[in-house]
Amino acid sequence: xxFFLEVLIGGLLAGVMYTMVALGFVLIYKASGxxxxxxxxxxxxxxxxxxxxxxxxxxxxxxxxxxxxxMLVLAVAIERVxxxxxxxxxxxxxxxxxxxxxxxxxxxxxxxxxTQVHGLDLGISDAPIHGLPIEVSRFDLLAxxxxxxxxxxxxxxxxxxxxGVGLRAVADDPLAAVAVGLDLPRLWAIAWGGAGVVxxxxxxxxxxxxxxxxxxxxxxxxxxxxxxxxxxxxxGGVIAGGLxxxxxxxxxxxxxxxxxxxGTETWFPYVLAVAFLLARPTxxxxxxxxxxx
Amino acid sequence: MTVSxxxxxxxxxxxxxxxxxxxLRTAAWVVAILVATGLLVSLPxxxxxxxxxAILVPVLALGLAGIGQNLITGYAGQLSVGSAAFMSxxxxxxxxxxxxxxxxxxxxxxxxxxxxxxxxxxFFGLPSLRIRGFYLVVSTLAAQFFVVWLFTKVGWFSxxxxxxxxxxxxxxLAGWDLSSPGGHYWLALMIVAPLTLVGRNxxxxxxxxxWMAVRDMETAAALAGVxxxxxxxxxxxxxxFYCGVAGALWAFTYLxxxxxHGLDLDRSFQVLFIVILGGLGSITGSFIGAAFVxxxxxxxxxxxxxxxxxxxxxxxxxxxxxxxxGALVILLLIKQPAGTVRLLQIAWCRVRRWRPRSA
Numbered sequence: 001x002x003f004f005l006e007v008l009i010g011g012l013l014a015g016v017m018y019t020m021v022a023l024g025f026v027l028i029y030k031a032s033g034x035x036x037x038x039x040x041x042x043x044x045x046x047x048x049x050x051x052x053x054x055x056x057x058x059x060x061x062x063x064x065x066x067x068x069x070x071m072l073v074l075a076v077a078i079e080r081v082x083x084x085x086x087x088x089x090x091x092x093x094x095x096x097x098x099x100x101x102x103x104x105x106x107x108x109x110x111x112x113x114x115t116q117v118h119g120l121d122l123g124i125s126d127a128p129i130h131g132l133p134i135e136v137s138r139f140d141l142l143a144x145x146x147x148x149x150x151x152x153x154x155x156x157x158x159x160x161x162x163x164g165v166g167l168r169a170v171a172d173d174p175l176a177a178v179a180v181g182l183d184l185p186r187l188w189a190i191a192w193g194g195a196g197v198v199x200x201x202x203x204x205x206x207x208x209x210x211x212x213x214x215x216x217x218x219x220x221x222x223x224x225x226x227x228x229x230x231x232x233x234x235x236g237g238v239i240a241g242g243l244x245x246x247x248x249x250x251x252x253x254x255x256x257x258x259x260x261x262x263g264t265e266t267w268f269p270y271v272l273a274v275a276f277l278l279a280r281p282t283x284x285x286x287x288x289x290x291x292x293x
Numbered sequence: 294m295t296v297s298x299x300x301x302x303x304x305x306x307x308x309x310x311x312x313x314x315x316x317l318r319t320a321a322w323v324v325a326i327l328v329a330t331g332l333l334v335s336l337p338x339x340x341x342x343x344x345x346x347a348i349l350v351p352v353l354a355l356g357l358a359g360i361g362q363n364l365i366t367g368y369a370g371q372l373s374v375g376s377a378a379f380m381s382x383x384x385x386x387x388x389x390x391x392x393x394x395x396x397x398x399x400x401x402x403x404x405x406x407x408x409x410x411x412x413x414x415x416f417f418g419l420p421s422l423r424i425r426g427f428y429l430v431v432s433t434l435a436a437q438f439f440v441v442w443l444f445t446k447v448g449w450f451s452x453x454x455x456x457x458x459x460x461x462x463x464x465x466l467a468g469w470d471l472s473s474p475g476g477h478y479w480l481a482l483m484i485v486a487p488l489t490l491v492g493r494n495x496x497x498x499x500x501x502x503x504w505m506a507v508r509d510m511e512t513a514a515a516l517a518g519v520x521x522x523x524x525x526x527x528x529x530x531x532x533x534f535y536c537g538v539a540g541a542l543w544a545f546t547y548l549x550x551x552x553x554h555g556l557d558l559d560r561s562f563q564v565l566f567i568v569i570l571g572g573l574g575s576i577t578g579s580f581i582g583a584a585f586v587x588x589x590x591x592x593x594x595x596x597x598x599x600x601x602x603x604x605x606x607x608x609x610x611x612x613x614x615x616x617x618x619g620a621l622v623i624l625l626l627i628k629q630p631a632g633t634v635r636l637l638q639i640a641w642c643r644v645r646r647w648r649p650r651s652a
Binding site for chain 1: 420569609
């Protein structure tokens with residue numbers, strides 16, 4: 001039983017990490033209806049920026065501030081160069097454009113910062129905490145705490161600030177939002193900037209775990225099933241989705257996958273997501289789509 | 294006479310070619326087609342082995358995969374990022390049927406590989422009956438990851454080879470040995486050319502029109518009497534058939550060997566880029582895109598070593614290549630979503646309409 005619990009908790013904590021990446025998607029999807037495939041590349045770019053700055057001797061707070069600044073500038077640039085010319089383009093064109101963007105960002109990140117693996121030490125030990133009935137790593141718990149704080153902050157920002165209310169209005173009905181005088185390009189830049197900051201946090205936590213390297217960019221592939229299960233437009237949904245994906249893929253790998261030769265984690269979340277799609281196409285918490293002709 | 298101020302991309306009925314007698318135009322077409330066919334068939338005598346096996350054969354294979362992707366995405370409007378999975382199903386099925394069925398003709402095993410890939414494509418296209426748009430990415434990604442895992446973990450598919458790598462059977466047609474670079478090219482051409490013609494006719498016919506109706510507005514298509522579910526599944530089936538045959542060609546005429554990881558998600562993206570760069574909804578565009586994808590890295594390498602005066606770091610070139618590909622995709626989506634093929638059409642119309650002032 002305690003082995004089951006350990007696997008379950010390990011999976012849930014991995015799910016927290018997936019949620020962090022998926023959060024960035026939701027921010028952008030809510031504000032601009034764009035399915036941003038470049039979120040993983042943004043995670044890589046942000047983490048590499050931070051690591052390179054700290055390796056050049058910048059102290060943690062300064063490196064963090066500089067990386068945030070870089071991500072904000074990047075967000076504004078993306079809005080200007082990619083999104084604005086594609087206003088009114090079909091959703092598929094926008095998705096394909098973010099795929100192109102992912103390639104540009106991945107190439108750029110490795111061109112600027114090199115391709116070697118960087119170690120990242122946030123000064124938190126990964127050792128298990130003693131005195132508990134099951135083994136839980138201090139680092140995982142802290143990551144979960146940071147994720148919770150991030151979600152809470154985003155929730156407060158969305159509910160109370162002017163930009164947050166504007167973003168919700170745009171998510172609800174872009175045309176009506178423009179009609180009442182909201183500055184759509186500015187809100188898009190804010191949403192992409194927010195997603196950039198979320199990507200930075202996710203990149204730091206993942207990077208401390210597995211090293212800052214190209215594979216960070218691939219976490220986008222883990223975030224997709226999370227989004228499908230949770231629903232594209234709900235922050236609560238991605239939390240639930242992340243936990244479900246994390247826990248179920250670990251349990252499936254341990255109890256079923258080991259009999260099939262292992263490595264089922266690459267595809268299991270997708271099969272789960274397709275099953276969810278067939279049963280509940282809008283995800284657990286997604287808005288019901290009403291199609292008008 | 295002055296240059297026409299109307300820069301429209303479309304040839305109008307006032308074009309000079311329309312005023313020629315019909316018999317003459319038909320004759321001109323026949324001659325053009327004969328010359329083109331002759332040129333394509335005799336290419337192995339004209340170019341070096343390097344051009345044949347490193348450029349022409351992969352362009353043919355990837356162009357065919359591009360057609361498959363185009364049928365699914367460009368014509369039927371269903372977003373798929375699983376082309377490489379269907380290619381790898383085709384390659385492995387071709388390999389296995391050739392291995393286990395004694396004396397099966399080479400072309401039959403290619404057809405079998407395509408059919409199996411088509412069935413797998415229909416299966417992973419099933420969710421398209423319920424879900425739309427980029428949700429479908431998830432289903433095709435499931436195909437991508439599952440197929441790679443399956444072919445790596447289940448030894449039967451690769452005949453229990455320790456490395457999971459399968460190698461090409463001896464390529465011969467009715468006693469005619471095709472193992473030279475020229476033979477590889479002829480085999481690829483023999484398979485790709487008829488399939489291209491079939492694809493071209495498919496998209497112009499009833500089925501192609503129903504695909505485009507589904508792509509442009511599914512509800513309206515259903516109201517107009519198109520059986521949308523059938524159209525979508527057929528797009529997945531036929532498109533994956535093309536990808537499957539392309540995968541077998543890629544494995545056996547280009548690489549000679551293939552492993553599951555050689556046809557991974559990156560290859561799927563490459564095929565998707567071929568279609569975007571060449572032209573969504575264009576058969577010709579698939580080959581233009583494939584030629585670009587194959588030739589560009591070669592050209593970049595040449596330019597790089599010419600500028601640096603020696604060999605250039607491979608990873609540097611790879612990153613530059615990624616940036617340029619991504620930027621080109623974005624640029625084309627903004628400036629010309631119909632792809633390079635439309636740019637060429639526009640250029641061709643400008644040339645045709647251009648008359649010297651003094652004439």
